[in-house]
Amino acid sequence: MADITTSHYIVLSALIFAVGLFGVVTRKNTVIILMSLELMLNGTNLAFVAFSRHWGNLQGQVFTFFVIAVAAAEAAVALAIIIALNRVRKGVTLDEATELKG
Amino acid sequence: MEGLGIQLAFYSFAAVTIGSALLATMAKKIVNSAFALMATFFGVAGIYGVLGSDFMAVTQIVVYVGGILILLCFGMLLTDRVPDEFRVRSPRRYVGASIAATLTFVGLAWAISGTAWARLPHITDGSAEALPTTALIGNALLTDYLLPFEFASIVLLVVLVGAARVARGGTR
Amino acid sequence: MNLTLLLPEIIVIVGGLAVMLRDLWLPADRKDGLWAWALAVPLIALAATFLPQLDVAARISVDGAMIVNPEATALSGSFYLDGMSMLLKRAFCVAAALVILMSREYLSELNRGQGEFWSLALFALSGMFFCASANDFMSLFVALEVVTVSFFVLVAFKRSSGTSIEAGLKLLVMGSLSAALMLYGIAFVYGASGTVFFDQVVVNGEVTRTGLRDLLATGQLVYSTELLIGVMLIFLGLGFKTSAVPLHVWVPDVYQGAPTPVTAYLSVGSKLAGFVLMLRVLEVFSRSGPMVDSLTPFLALVAAVTLFYGNLGALPQSNIKRLLGYSSIGQCGYILLGIASAWTVGISGTLFYMTAYVVTNLAAFAVVILVSRATNSHEIDDYSGLGRKNPLLAAALTVALLSLAGVPPFIGFFGKFMLIGSTFGSDELRWLGLVGMVNVVIALYYYLCVIKRIYMREERHPAKSVVPLRLKVVLAISMAALVIGGIAPQFLADKTAEIAEELQFAPRPRGGEHR
Numbered sequence: 001m002a003d004i005t006t007s008h009y010i011v012l013s014a015l016i017f018a019v020g021l022f023g024v025v026t027r028k029n030t031v032i033i034l035m036s037l038e039l040m041l042n043g044t045n046l047a048f049v050a051f052s053r054h055w056g057n058l059q060g061q062v063f064t065f066f067v068i069a070v071a072a073a074e075a076a077v078a079l080a081i082i083i084a085l086n087r088v089r090k091g092v093t094l095d096e097a098t099e100l101k102g
Numbered sequence: 103m104e105g106l107g108i109q110l111a112f113y114s115f116a117a118v119t120i121g122s123a124l125l126a127t128m129a130k131k132i133v134n135s136a137f138a139l140m141a142t143f144f145g146v147a148g149i150y151g152v153l154g155s156d157f158m159a160v161t162q163i164v165v166y167v168g169g170i171l172i173l174l175c176f177g178m179l180l181t182d183r184v185p186d187e188f189r190v191r192s193p194r195r196y197v198g199a200s201i202a203a204t205l206t207f208v209g210l211a212w213a214i215s216g217t218a219w220a221r222l223p224h225i226t227d228g229s230a231e232a233l234p235t236t237a238l239i240g241n242a243l244l245t246d247y248l249l250p251f252e253f254a255s256i257v258l259l260v261v262l263v264g265a266a267r268v269a270r271g272g273t274r
Numbered sequence: 275m276n277l278t279l280l281l282p283e284i285i286v287i288v289g290g291l292a293v294m295l296r297d298l299w300l301p302a303d304r305k306d307g308l309w310a311w312a313l314a315v316p317l318i319a320l321a322a323t324f325l326p327q328l329d330v331a332a333r334i335s336v337d338g339a340m341i342v343n344p345e346a347t348a349l350s351g352s353f354y355l356d357g358m359s360m361l362l363k364r365a366f367c368v369a370a371a372l373v374i375l376m377s378r379e380y381l382s383e384l385n386r387g388q389g390e391f392w393s394l395a396l397f398a399l400s401g402m403f404f405c406a407s408a409n410d411f412m413s414l415f416v417a418l419e420v421v422t423v424s425f426f427v428l429v430a431f432k433r434s435s436g437t438s439i440e441a442g443l444k445l446l447v448m449g450s451l452s453a454a455l456m457l458y459g460i461a462f463v464y465g466a467s468g469t470v471f472f473d474q475v476v477v478n479g480e481v482t483r484t485g486l487r488d489l490l491a492t493g494q495l496v497y498s499t500e501l502l503i504g505v506m507l508i509f510l511g512l513g514f515k516t517s518a519v520p521l522h523v524w525v526p527d528v529y530q531g532a533p534t535p536v537t538a539y540l541s542v543g544s545k546l547a548g549f550v551l552m553l554r555v556l557e558v559f560s561r562s563g564p565m566v567d568s569l570t571p572f573l574a575l576v577a578a579v580t581l582f583y584g585n586l587g588a589l590p591q592s593n594i595k596r597l598l599g600y601s602s603i604g605q606c607g608y609i610l611l612g613i614a615s616a617w618t619v620g621i622s623g624t625l626f627y628m629t630a631y632v633v634t635n636l637a638a639f640a641v642v643i644l645v646s647r648a649t650n651s652h653e654i655d656d657y658s659g660l661g662r663k664n665p666l667l668a669a670a671l672t673v674a675l676l677s678l679a680g681v682p683p684f685i686g687f688f689g690k691f692m693l694i695g696s697t698f699g700s701d702e703l704r705w706l707g708l709v710g711m712v713n714v715v716i717a718l719y720y721y722l723c724v725i726k727r728i729y730m731r732e733e734r735h736p737a738k739s740v741v742p743l744r745l746k747v748v749l750a751i752s753m754a755a756l757v758i759g760g761i762a763p764q765f766l767a768d769k770t771a772e773i774a775e776e777l778q779f780a781p782r783p784r785g786g787e788h789r
Binding site: 006010013017020024030033034037040041043044047048051054055057059060062063066067070073074077078081082084085088089 | 442443451464465471
C-alpha cells in the first residue's frame with residue numbers, strides 16, 4: 001500500500017460530499033435532507049482539516065470550528081421550522097409543501 | 103511500521119465513513135439513517151484523529167453526535183410519521199441524481215489528482231507543531247480570528263431568538 | 275487595533291440588542307412604538323459612516339506598488355474599510371430604514387413578536403455590514419451566515435401561515451446547500467494557496483502571515499485548476515444570495531411565501547450582500563491575469579443564463595410577488611454582466627446599478643404592500659384600474675417598473691447603459707452585451723403588461739388604498755432618488771468610478787489594446 005497523502009484525505013472528503021449531494025437530491029423527507037446536508041458539510045470539514053495539516057498552519061482547523069458552530073446553529077433553526085411546519089401542515093416532506101407551486 | 107498503522111487506520115475509518123454515509127442517504131427507515139449518520143460522524147472523527155487534530159476530533163463528536171444529531175432526532179420524533187421512500191418513484195430521477203453525484207465526485211477527484219497535494223501531510227513527516235492542538239487553536243481564536251469568533255456569537259443569538267419565535271405555539 | 279473603524283457595526287449590534295431588551299420592558303399595548311427605536315438604528319449608523327475618522331485611505335503606495343493600507347484594517351486584518359464597503363454600508367442603511375418604515379403596518383397584524391422582528395432585521399443589517407468589510411474567508415462565511423440565518427427566521431416569521439413557513443424551509447435547504455458548495459470552494463482555494471486571508475500581516479518587516487492578494491500579486495500563487503474550481507464553487511455559493519442560476523430555484527417561491535416587507539428586504543439586502551462579496555472575491559483574484567481570463571467565460575455564461583431564465587420566467591406570471599421574484603433574477607443577470615467584464619467601467623456600473631436597485635425595488639414593493647392591504651391579494655389582475663383609484667400609487671409603481679426596465683430618464687436606464695456598455699469594450703464579451711439588450715426588450719414587455727393593467731383596464735376591487743405617512747415617506751424618498759438619479763447620474767457615477775479605480779481592476783477591457 002502506498003503512503004497516505006493529503007490527496008487521499010481530499011478524495012475521501014469529495015466522496016462524502018458527493019454522497020451528501022446525492023441524498024439532498026433524491027430524498028424527500030426534510031429531516032433526511034438535512035442529514036445529507038450535514039454529510040456535505042462533513043466533507044468540507046475533512047478537506048479543511050487535511051489542508052490544515054498539509055500546509056502546517058491552523059487556519060483550516062479554525063475554519064472547521066466555525067463551520068461546526070454555524071452548522072449547529074442552522075440545525076436548531078431547521079428543527080424550529082420543521083416543528084412549525086408540522087404544526088400547520090402535518091407531515092414534513094418538501095413535496096407535500098405544495099401551496100407554493102414550483 | 104508506523105506508516106502501516108496509519109494506513110490501516112485511514113482505510114478502516116474511510117470504509118466506515120463511506121459505508122455508513124451511503125446507508126444514511128439510502129436507508130428506508132429514518133431511524134436507520136440517524137444511526138448510520140452517527141457512525142459517519144464517528145468515522146470522520148477517527149480520520150481527524152489520524153490527521154492528528156485531536157481538538158477537531160473531540161469537537162466533531164461533541165457537536166455533531168451530541169448536538170446536531172440529537173436535534174435531528176428531535177425533529178424526527180416531534181413530526182408526524184411520513185412515508186420515507188425516495189422522493190421520486192420513477193427511477194429516472196434516481197438514476198439522474200446518481201450520475202450527477204458520480205460526476206461531481208469524478209470531476210473533483212480528477213482535479214485533485216492533478217494537484218501537488220499528493221505528498222505527506224506535515225503530521226506524518228514530523229514537521230508539524232506538537233500535539234495537543236487545543237491551546238494553539240484557543241490562542242488563535244482570540245488573536246488572528248477575533249472578528250469571526252466574536253461575530254459567531256451574533257449567529258447564535260439570532261438562532262436563539264429566531265428558533266424560539268418560529269417553534270413556539272400560538273395562533274399569531 | 276483601530277476599533278473606531280467598526281463604529282457603524284457596533285451601533286447596529288448594540289441597537290439590535292437595545293430594541294430586543296426594550297421589547298421586554300414595554301407593556302403589550304405599547305409595543306407599536308418600537309418601530310421608531312428600530313428606525314433610529316440604521317439612521318444613526320448612516321450618520322456614523324460620514325465621520326471623518328472613518329475616512330482612511332484604503333490603499334497606500336509602497337515601493338511603487340499599491341497595497342492595502344494597514345490603517346484601514348482592524349481586528350488582525352479581518353476587517354477592511356474601503357470605498358466599496360462604505361458605499362454599500364450606506365446603501366444597506368437606506369435599505370434597512372426604508373424596510374423598517376414599510377414593515378410597521380404588517381407587524382401591527384401580529385400581536386406579538388415585534389421586538390424579535392426588529393432585532394432580527396437589525397442583526398441581518400450587521401451581517402450585511404460585515405459582508406461589505408470582510409477581509410478573509412472566515413469573516414466572509416460567518417458574516418454571510420448571520421444574514422442567511424436571520425432571513426430563514428424572517429421569512430418563516432408568520433408562523434401560523436403554511437406558505438410562510440414553507441418558504442422558510444425552502445430557503446433553509448437551499449441556503450445550506452449553497453453554503454456547503456461555497457465552503458468546498460474555499461477549502462480548495464485554501465488547499466491551493468495555504469491561506470484563507472486576503473492580506474498579509476507584516477510585523478517588524480517580517481511577513482508573519484501570507485495573504486491571497488500578496489501571493490497572487492507576487493506570482494507565488496499562480497493559476498491552477500484546483501484554484502479555479504475553488505473560486506467557481508465560491509461564486510456558485512454566493513450566487514444563491516444574488517439569485518443567480520443555478521441556485522436561484524428558491525426565489526419565486528420564497529418571494530411569494532414570505533411576508534412582503536421581508537421579501538422586499540431579501541430582494542435588496544441579502545442580494546447586495548452576495549454581490550459585494552462577489553466583487554471582493556473577484557477583486558482579490560483579479561491580481562492574477564490568467565485567473566480573470568478563465569473566470570470570465572464562466573461568469574459570462576452564468577450571467578446569460580440568469581438573464582434569460584429570469585426574464586422568460588417572468589412572462590407567464592400572474593402573481594406580482596412572483597413576477598418581482600423572476601424580475602429580480604433578471605436584474606441579477608444584469609449586475610453579473612458588469613462583474614463578468616471585470617474592468618473599471620463594468621465594476622463602476624455594477625456598483626451604480628446595485629445602489630440604484632435598492633430604491634427602485636423597494637419603491638415597487640412599497641406599492642405592492644399598499645395595494646395588497648386594500649385588496650388582500652397579490653394577483654396582477656387586481657391592479658386593474660389602480661390608475662383611477664390611486665393615481666399617485668399607480669404613478670409610483672409605473673416609475674419603479676420603468677426604472678427596473680431601464681427606460682430613460684430614470685436611474686435604472688443609466689445603470690443598464692453602463693453595464694451593457696461595459697461588455698462592448700472587449701471582443702470576447704460582445705455577445706453578452708447583445709444578450710443583455712435582447713433581455714431589456716423582453717423585460718420591457720412584461721413590465722409594460724403590468725402598467726397596461728394599471729391604466730387600461732376596469733377596476734376589479736373598488737377598495738382604495740389608504741397610504742399611511744410612513745409609506746408616503748418611503749415613496750417620496752425613493753421617487754426622488756429615481757428621478758434625480760436619472761436626470762443627474764454624474765454624482766453617483768463619479769463616486770462609483772472612483773471606487774472602481776481604487777479596487778484596481780484592469781483599467782481597460784480584456785481583449786483590448788493591452789494584449
